[in-house]
Amino acid sequence: MTFPSAVRRAGLIVAIAALAVTAGCAKKDEGEVQAGGVKLVEKGKLTVCTHLPYAPFQSKDAGGAVVGFDVDVMDLVAKELGVEQKIIDTPFEGIKSGQDLNTGKCDAAAAGMTITEERQKVMDFSDPYFDATQALLVKTGKAYRSLDDLRGKKVGVQAATTGRDYARKYEAEKGLQLVEFEDLAAEQQALANGQIEAAINDLPVWTEYIKEHPGGFEVTAEFDTGEQYGFSVKKDGNPELIKKINEVLAKAKQDGSYDKIYEKWIGKLPNS
Amino acid sequence: MKLRRRQRERLSLWLQYLAFVVIVGAVIVAADWGRLREAFFRVDIIQSMFPTVITVALRNTVLYTLGAFAFGLVFGTLLALMRLSRVAPYRWVATAYIELFRGLPALLVLFLVGYGIPIAFPEREIPGGVFGSIAIGLGLTAAAYMAETIRAGIQAVPKGQMEAARTLGMSHFTAMRTIIIPQAFRVVIPPLTNELILLTKDSSLAYVLGVTAQTIEVTKFGRDTLNDRVNATPLLVAGFTYLIITLPLSQVVRRLELRYAKAR
Missing domain, CATH: 3.40.190.10 (Periplasmic binding protein-like II)
Structure with missing residues (x-):
C-alpha cells in the first residue's frame, strides 16, 4: 500500500503532534528517589530553596559557597539522610507562596522564614528552630x-x-x-x-x-x-522529611550541636 | 489507492486542521482546570485589586514608560546625529555608547543608576525620585536602540533632499532640522512605537529601585498582592493590565506601517 506524498506528510505531522502531546503530558516521576525512607527530588541530594543573601542565616562566603545558620542546620539533616545538601537561590515569593515546593524545585525551604498562619496554609512547617x-x-x-x-x-x-x-x-x-x-x-x-x-x-x-x-x-x-523560624516542605507532600527534620532538631538541641551552630553564627547562646 | 491532485491537497489540508484540533484539545483536556482556577482566577482577589491596579499601578507604569521614552528619544536622536557626524570623535563616542548599552541588560543599567549615582554624588539627588531614576535608567538603554533606528531613518531619506536643500542655500544644520529629520521620523515611527511597547514591559524592572505604595507599578503590585494573598491570581490581573496599553499600541503600529506602505 503506498500513500501519496501529501497524505504521508500530513500523516507525519499528526503523528509528530500526537507524540509531542503525549510527551508533554507524561507524568513527572515523583518520589522515585528515596534516602533513609524520605522522598527526594534529586538522587543523593537534599535540595533546599533559599533566598540570598540573608546573613547570618544564609549568604555566600569569600569562596562563593553558601554558608550560614540555616545551612549548617540543614547539613545536619542531610547528614542524617546520608545525602549532600544542594542549595537553590530563588526569589522569596516563590518560597513563601509554596510554589517552589509544590513544583518539585526543592525538597525543603530554609530561608530564615517565620512560621505564619498564612504560610502554614500552603506548606508544612517543621518545629520552630529560631526565635x-x-x-x-x-x-x-x-x-x-x-x-x-x-x-x-x-x-x-x-x-x-x-x-x-x-x-x-x-x-x-x-x-x-x-x-x-x-x-x-x-x-x-x-x-x-x-x-x-x-x-x-x-x-x-x-x-x-x-x-x-x-x-x-x-x-x-x-x-x-x-x-519563630521554621523549615518547610510541600504541603501534605513529605511528612517523612518533616519528621526527620524535627528529629534532627531535637537531637541537635540535646547533644549541643545546635548551641555550637548558634554560637558560631549568632553569638550569644539562646536563653532557653 | 490513487487520489487526484485536488483531492490530495484537500486531504492534506483536512489532516492539518485535524492535527491542530487534536493538539489544542489534548492540552485543554489534560490541564487541571479546577486547580488552575483556584490558583489563577479567584474573583474575590481580582475585585480587591481594583481600582488601585488602575489608578496607581497602571498610572505609574505609563508615567515611567513615557519618561523613559522621552529621555531615550531625545538622547537617541542626539546619538544618531553624532553617529552621522563629520566630526570623527563624535562618531567614535556614539558608536561605543550604542554598542555598550545595547549589550547591557536593562536591569543592570537601572541598578547602576539607582545605586551608583547616589554613591558617586552623595549630596545630590536624581530629580523626580523613582520616576527620574527609571526615566534615566531605562532611557539610557532605549536611547542606544532608538539611535540605530533613527540613524537608519535619516539614511533612508534620499540624498537628493539634502543636496537640494544645500543648493537653496540652507546650512547643513538647518537642512537636517527642517528637511531631513522630519522625513526620517515618518519612517521610524512604527519601530519607535515598538520600542515604546518594549519599554512598557521594561518598566516592571522598577522594583530594583525600591518602591513605595505611591510609586508602585503594575508588576510589583501584582507580586505584592500575590504575597499578601498567597495566590497567583494577581499575576493574571497584572498581565491583562499590560495588554490594556500594549494591544492598542501594536494596532497603531500596524496602521502606521500600512499607511506608510501605501504612501510609498
Missing part, C-alpha cells in the same frame, strides 16, 4: 528611637518578609513612607546611601550587618513580634 524579633536599623547618630520618630520619613522593608508585614500594619497609623526592596542587599545599600532613613528587618540580620560595618549603623528599636 526572631524585628529591629530598626539607622545610621549611627540619627535620632530615630521608634516608629513614632519616623512620621513622614522613608522606611525600608524587604519584600515578602514579616518585617514588611509588621511595618505595613503601622504604615497609616504612624504615617510611615514604606519603600520595598527586593532583597536585603538593596535595602542595606539604600540605607547606606541615605535613600531611606531607617530599615526594618530581622534582628540577627542587622546584628551581622553591624558586625561587618562597625560604627556605621545601630539598632535603635526592637519589635518583639513573637516570631
Whole structure:
C-alpha cells in the first residue's frame, strides 16, 4: 500500500503532534528517589530553596559557597539522610507562596522564614528552630528611637518578609513612607546611601550587618513580634522529611550541636 | 489507492486542521482546570485589586514608560546625529555608547543608576525620585536602540533632499532640522512605537529601585498582592493590565506601517 506524498506528510505531522502531546503530558516521576525512607527530588541530594543573601542565616562566603545558620542546620539533616545538601537561590515569593515546593524545585525551604498562619496554609512547617524579633536599623547618630520618630520619613522593608508585614500594619497609623526592596542587599545599600532613613528587618540580620560595618549603623528599636523560624516542605507532600527534620532538631538541641551552630553564627547562646 | 491532485491537497489540508484540533484539545483536556482556577482566577482577589491596579499601578507604569521614552528619544536622536557626524570623535563616542548599552541588560543599567549615582554624588539627588531614576535608567538603554533606528531613518531619506536643500542655500544644520529629520521620523515611527511597547514591559524592572505604595507599578503590585494573598491570581490581573496599553499600541503600529506602505 503506498500513500501519496501529501497524505504521508500530513500523516507525519499528526503523528509528530500526537507524540509531542503525549510527551508533554507524561507524568513527572515523583518520589522515585528515596534516602533513609524520605522522598527526594534529586538522587543523593537534599535540595533546599533559599533566598540570598540573608546573613547570618544564609549568604555566600569569600569562596562563593553558601554558608550560614540555616545551612549548617540543614547539613545536619542531610547528614542524617546520608545525602549532600544542594542549595537553590530563588526569589522569596516563590518560597513563601509554596510554589517552589509544590513544583518539585526543592525538597525543603530554609530561608530564615517565620512560621505564619498564612504560610502554614500552603506548606508544612517543621518545629520552630529560631526565635526572631524585628529591629530598626539607622545610621549611627540619627535620632530615630521608634516608629513614632519616623512620621513622614522613608522606611525600608524587604519584600515578602514579616518585617514588611509588621511595618505595613503601622504604615497609616504612624504615617510611615514604606519603600520595598527586593532583597536585603538593596535595602542595606539604600540605607547606606541615605535613600531611606531607617530599615526594618530581622534582628540577627542587622546584628551581622553591624558586625561587618562597625560604627556605621545601630539598632535603635526592637519589635518583639513573637516570631519563630521554621523549615518547610510541600504541603501534605513529605511528612517523612518533616519528621526527620524535627528529629534532627531535637537531637541537635540535646547533644549541643545546635548551641555550637548558634554560637558560631549568632553569638550569644539562646536563653532557653 | 490513487487520489487526484485536488483531492490530495484537500486531504492534506483536512489532516492539518485535524492535527491542530487534536493538539489544542489534548492540552485543554489534560490541564487541571479546577486547580488552575483556584490558583489563577479567584474573583474575590481580582475585585480587591481594583481600582488601585488602575489608578496607581497602571498610572505609574505609563508615567515611567513615557519618561523613559522621552529621555531615550531625545538622547537617541542626539546619538544618531553624532553617529552621522563629520566630526570623527563624535562618531567614535556614539558608536561605543550604542554598542555598550545595547549589550547591557536593562536591569543592570537601572541598578547602576539607582545605586551608583547616589554613591558617586552623595549630596545630590536624581530629580523626580523613582520616576527620574527609571526615566534615566531605562532611557539610557532605549536611547542606544532608538539611535540605530533613527540613524537608519535619516539614511533612508534620499540624498537628493539634502543636496537640494544645500543648493537653496540652507546650512547643513538647518537642512537636517527642517528637511531631513522630519522625513526620517515618518519612517521610524512604527519601530519607535515598538520600542515604546518594549519599554512598557521594561518598566516592571522598577522594583530594583525600591518602591513605595505611591510609586508602585503594575508588576510589583501584582507580586505584592500575590504575597499578601498567597495566590497567583494577581499575576493574571497584572498581565491583562499590560495588554490594556500594549494591544492598542501594536494596532497603531500596524496602521502606521500600512499607511506608510501605501504612501510609498
